[in-house]
Amino acid sequence: MALWNASLNQNMLHEMTSPFATEAEALVLSWLAPYFGMQGGHLCAGSSVANLTGIWAARDVAGVKTVVASQAAHLSVEKACRILGLEFVVVPVDGRGRLNREQLPKLDDACLVLTAGTTATGSIDPLDLAGVAKWTHVDAAWSGPLRLSPAHAARLDGVEAADSVAVSAHKWLFQPKDSALVMFRDLMAANAAISFGGGYLAKPNVGVQGTRSAAAIPLLATLIAWGREGVAQRLDHLMRVADLLADEIEKSDYLELWGRPETAINVFRPVGSTAAAFVQAVPAGMLSTCVLNGEIWARSVAANPSVDANLVVNSILAASHEDA
Numbered sequence: 001m002a003l004w005n006a007s008l009n010q011n012m013l014h015e016m017t018s019p020f021a022t023e024a025e026a027l028v029l030s031w032l033a034p035y036f037g038m039q040g041g042h043l044c045a046g047s048s049v050a051n052l053t054g055i056w057a058a059r060d061v062a063g064v065k066t067v068v069a070s071q072a073a074h075l076s077v078e079k080a081c082r083i084l085g086l087e088f089v090v091v092p093v094d095g096r097g098r099l100n101r102e103q104l105p106k107l108d109d110a111c112l113v114l115t116a117g118t119t120a121t122g123s124i125d126p127l128d129l130a131g132v133a134k135w136t137h138v139d140a141a142w143s144g145p146l147r148l149s150p151a152h153a154a155r156l157d158g159v160e161a162a163d164s165v166a167v168s169a170h171k172w173l174f175q176p177k178d179s180a181l182v183m184f185r186d187l188m189a190a191n192a193a194i195s196f197g198g199g200y201l202a203k204p205n206v207g208v209q210g211t212r213s214a215a216a217i218p219l220l221a222t223l224i225a226w227g228r229e230g231v232a233q234r235l236d237h238l239m240r241v242a243d244l245l246a247d248e249i250e251k252s253d254y255l256e257l258w259g260r261p262e263t264a265i266n267v268f269r270p271v272g273s274t275a276a277a278f279v280q281a282v283p284a285g286m287l288s289t290c291v292l293n294g295e296i297w298a299r300s301v302a303a304n305p306s307v308d309a310n311l312v313v314n315s316i317l318a319a320s321h322e323d324a
């Protein structure tokens, strides 16, 4: 699909140069947005752009002056504040990596950014806070697609009260890069604020990008081929793989688990040695690292639905023995 799409090379800037892709995008949004309580939106290059777009709408629809997010929020949130000239206010996290609601400032003039699946630990901020600020943007770049899984959708309950939501389709919707969604609860109001007309455009250009790829076409193909059920099966499998790895780490005398995985991200380290050296001892590309409270931890992200869970578990256990 990606190859065929590349050969068509349609440009989403202009409806007349992308008749099928425009239809495909409308269809994909009409299927996915309701899972998040949103009316619709558009595709963009990634959730960095989706976060920028959501916070841009917060500024120009709701007139927010500040953006409040936890210290575990993705760097693209601070980046968006810098670009948009908004003040960025950081709130500490609790012991589980979630925004600490006790330490929230006043939110009357603020956009509250809640993360569903933080980059380092996969933690989900308290989404029942959606709606308490002037504007709520949920960064569901990583775990948003769990809304399609009956087994796990409830983890993101509350998201439907947000004003805007970002989801990276090139993460847990298994798309080629670059593919993400930005969605809005009041689509008309948001689009009015983030659109620009122009002589040569039949319709206004919506969002940050001008020319963009027809990422909706492979996404539409995936959704038709697998259905909601097929996406959910893969996500449920990856959640189980992460749980299995967590079980094995908890049983091991050589490894220490940071906490049970919320969204299939395991954070752990060898007991009494550094994670940086340990990560070098497993096959390249299997693990990454993250820094929590100034300490380096190893991080395993269950992103590949074809993963051989035993291979991952055995490689990690073997490396921890060698390391010891």
Ligand SMILES: *Cc1c(COP(=O)(O)O)cnc(C)c1O
Pocket (backbone or CB within 6 Å): 045, 046, 047, 048, 049, 074, 076, 115, 116, 117, 118, 119, 139, 140, 141, 142, 168, 180
């Ligand atoms: C990956 C990620 C982003 C950035 O998304 P890109 O698609 O890489 O631009 C933002 N927020 C979170 C929580 C992420 O996991």
